[in-house]
Amino acid sequence: MTVEEIGTYAGLVWNALAETEELGTKQLKKITKLKDKEVFAAIGWLAREGKVAIQANEEDPKEHLISLVQG
Numbered sequence: 698m699t700v701e702e703i704g705t706y707a708g709l710v711w712n713a714l715a716e717t718e719e720l721g722t723k724q725l726k727k728i729t730k731l732k733d734k735e736v737f738a739a740i741g742w743l744a745r746e747g748k749v750a751i752q753a754n755e756e757d758p759k760e761h762l763i764s765l766v767q768g
Contacts (some may be wrong), residue, residue: 747766749766
């Protein structure tokens with residue numbers, strides 16, 4: 698996986714999140730058709746840039762909820 702590929706994955710994840718308030722990691726994987734490691738690399742990229750918020754999913758402790766940071 699290259700930096701360019703991760704940037705592309707981050708764009709896919711950002712676009713998916715822009716369509717809704719928040720998504721779980723499983724939903725992101727389904728919508729973007731990315732593999733687990735690709736989704737998590739994209740989330741890491743976006744988190745490092747301060748573009749996403751990550752919180753635990755109370756209904757499923759194995760999953761996180763991701764949303765775009767407003768502002």
